[in-house]
Amino acid sequence: MNGVFDLGGTDGLGKVENDHMSEPVFRADWEKRAFSMFAQSARAGLFNVDQFRHGIEKMDPAEYLISNYYEHWVHTVEHYAEAAGVLDPAELEARTRHYLENPDAPLPERETDTEIVEFVDWAVTNGFPAHRESDKVAQFSVGDEVVISSESPYGHTRRARYIRGRRGVISAAHGTYLYPDTAGNGLGDCPEHLYAVRFTAAELWGPETADPNGANYFDVWEPYLSHAAATTPQGARS
Amino acid sequence: MTESRPEPIRTDTRLNTQEEITARVKALEALLIEKGVMTTAAVDRLAEIYENEVGPQLGARVVARAWTDPEFKQRLLADASAACRELGIGGLQGEEMVVVENTDTVHHVIVCTLCSCYPWPVLGLPPNWYKAPPFRARIVREPRTVLDEDFDFPVPETVEIRVWDSSSELRYWVLPQRPAGSEHLSEAELAELVTRDSMIGVGAPRPVGSGAAA
Numbered sequence: 001m002n003g004v005f006d007l008g009g010t011d012g013l014g015k016v017e018n019d020h021m022s023e024p025v026f027r028a029d030w031e032k033r034a035f036s037m038f039a040q041s042a043r044a045g046l047f048n049v050d051q052f053r054h055g056i057e058k059m060d061p062a063e064y065l066i067s068n069y070y071e072h073w074v075h076t077v078e079h080y081a082e083a084a085g086v087l088d089p090a091e092l093e094a095r096t097r098h099y100l101e102n103p104d105a106p107l108p109e110r111e112t113d114t115e116i117v118e119f120v121d122w123a124v125t126n127g128f129p130a131h132r133e134s135d136k137v138a139q140f141s142v143g144d145e146v147v148i149s150s151e152s153p154y155g156h157t158r159r160a161r162y163i164r165g166r167r168g169v170i171s172a173a174h175g176t177y178l179y180p181d182t183a184g185n186g187l188g189d190c191p192e193h194l195y196a197v198r199f200t201a202a203e204l205w206g207p208e209t210a211d212p213n214g215a216n217y218f219d220v221w222e223p224y225l226s227h228a229a230a231t232t233p234q235g236a237r238s
Numbered sequence: 239m240t241e242s243r244p245e246p247i248r249t250d251t252r253l254n255t256q257e258e259i260t261a262r263v264k265a266l267e268a269l270l271i272e273k274g275v276m277t278t279a280a281v282d283r284l285a286e287i288y289e290n291e292v293g294p295q296l297g298a299r300v301v302a303r304a305w306t307d308p309e310f311k312q313r314l315l316a317d318a319s320a321a322c323r324e325l326g327i328g329g330l331q332g333e334e335m336v337v338v339e340n341t342d343t344v345h346h347v348i349v350c351t352l353c354s355c356y357p358w359p360v361l362g363l364p365p366n367w368y369k370a371p372p373f374r375a376r377i378v379r380e381p382r383t384v385l386d387e388d389f390d391f392p393v394p395e396t397v398e399i400r401v402w403d404s405s406s407e408l409r410y411w412v413l414p415q416r417p418a419g420s421e422h423l424s425e426a427e428l429a430e431l432v433t434r435d436s437m438i439g440v441g442a443p444r445p446v447g448s449g450a451a452a
Contacts, residue, residue, distance in 0.1 A: 001244045003244075005352060005353070006351065007351050007352075007371050007374040007375040008349075008351030008352075008374065008375065008378045008379070008403065009375065009378060009379045010371070010375035010376075011375070011376075011379075013371045013372040013375045013376070014372050015372060015387075015388055016370075016372045016373045016376070016384060016388040016389070017366065017367045017370060017372070018367055018388055018389060019365050019366065019367060021365075021433060021434055023365050023366060024289075025288055025289045025293070025362065025363055026285065026289065027366075028256065028259075028260070029260070030256075030259055030260045030263040030264070032281065032284070032285040032289075033263050033264070033267050033281050034263050035284065035285075035288075035363070036276070036280060036281040036284040036285065037266070037267070037270065037276065039280075039284060039330070040270070040275055040276045040277075040280055041270070041275060041276075043275075044274075044275040046275070049407075053352075053353050054244075055247055056353065057244070058244050058245065058246050058247045059246070059247060060246060065371055068259070069354065069366060069369040069370070071259065074259075074262065074263060074266065075247060075248075076247065077266065078248070078266060079248065081269075081270065081275075082248075086270070086273050086275065087266075087269055087270075087273075089248070091269060092262075092265055092266060092269060095265035095268055095269060096258075096261050096262045096264075096265040097261075098265070099260075099261035099262075099264045099265050099268075100257065100258065100261040103257070103260070103261065107264065107267060107268050107271060107278055108268055108271045108272050110271050110272075110274070110277050110278075113274070113277050113279075114279070116276065116277045116279070116280040117277065117279050117280045117283050119280075120280050120283050120284055120287075121283065121287075123329075123330055124284075124287055124292070124329050124330045125330075126329055126330075127328070127329045127330040127331065127332065127333035127359075128330070128333065129333040129334065129407075130333065130334070130406070130407035131333075131334065154242065154243050154244055155242075155244065158352060158405045158406065160351055160352055160403065160405065162351075162378065174406075174408065177406065177407065178407075194406055194408075198400075204378075204379075205379055211380070211381065211382050211399065212395075213395060213396070213397070213398045213399065214381060214382070214398065214399045214400075214401070215398065215399075215400045215401070216378055216400075216401045216403065217400060217401065217402045217403065217410075218403045218405050219403075219404075219405045219406035219408060220405070221406075
């Protein structure tokens with residue numbers, strides 16, 4: 001989908017709030033609780049990582065831009081927990097009021113259950129590789145000149161607007177990986193070949209504006225690509 | 239593509255104060271505990287891991303090894319995940335990593351413009367500026383300006399800047415250049431010079447004799 005989360009190249013957002021490497025990992029206790037919900041909710045099957053991202057993408061855009069980063073996580077966890085029937089919005093409201101009025105009221109006890117702690121240790125160490133075997137034959141090779149599709153689907157995709165329709169060169173062929181355009185929309189892994197594409201800064205931002213000695217790299221899945229040589233100017237926009 | 243138009247997710251309850259956010263997250267946690275999705279022990283364990291166990295000190299060990307062991311460096315640049323595994327480093331949000339090497343003529347910097355992807359096993363969790371809109375918006379468009387003005391890190395115009403947007407599940411990070419005059423330092427001393435920012439590409443390692451390596 002086209003949304004404000006797709007920030008690359010946006011102007012007018014101000015300076016970077018550089019922390020000079022002094023920031024704590026979590027700035028408040030609620031941040032660590034919100035952070036931990038990602039792994040635990042994924043374990044419970046509420047979402048995969050692309051669906052998790054898509055929930056955040058569908059936030060109110062003004063809210064997205066001004067809210068604390070981990071608030072995004074809270075919103076997407078709530079969204080999927082409600083969709084799965086695990087969470088009742090009215091109950092969440094009532095419980096929120098309860099804790100607002102009684103900030104020191106305890107959380108429910110469920111500490112006999114060690115399975116989730118064991119999962120957490122396993123998950124942090126092993127992760128969840130996105131590589132998927134496929135017998136699909138790669139249609140592109142390192143060095144190929146390519147054009148990025150300007151297709152703008154409504155669902156989850158990793159086609160940032162700043163690369164759509166642009167020309168680049170394949171700099172690496174990574175193999176086959178789950179496809180976010182299906183996985184993020186609940187349509188399965190559907191593996192596709194993944195490539196790194198190099199763009200000159202001038203191609204993306206125009207020769208008068210761009211840094212003359214700059215390049216951008218972006219990983220793309222095969223359906224985003226066509227061969228530049230086989231693409232007419234009109235074709236580049238189809 | 240045939241997806242339906244995206245329906246906004248419910249964000250009607252603006253969480254304006256820390257008290258409201260704290261109560262909301264506590265309520266959500268309580269309900270997820272009751273449903274068997276979460277435990278406070280797992281919250282505490284995850285916090286412990288990313289506050290004390292997994293952080294940029296691990297990436298620094300990898301960099302110091304690469305600076306002192308040319309064969310390890312070759313393996314790191316060829317297959318970063320496998321090389322990091324030799325040091326017991328890897329896992330969640332860094333299942334497959336790619337290391338890009340700074341040289342006299344090329345400087346690399348990483349970003350995730352679409353969300354906030356970051357190589358957790360070597361750098362820990364990202365700082366807020368990395369996740370916030372200004373960096374994600376600007377570093378792909380005016381990297382030299384951002385590095386100079388926002389990070390006090392000027393990169394000469396003769397050096398090409400390559401910006402890596404982490405759009406897939408591959409996690410890119412930067413092998414900075416070894417500081418001048420560090421020939422006499424041990425691997426452990428070198429690791430003390432390696433900063434988080436130098437592995438993102440928004441800073442240099444600490445200079446030799448800066449005190450951090452003492």
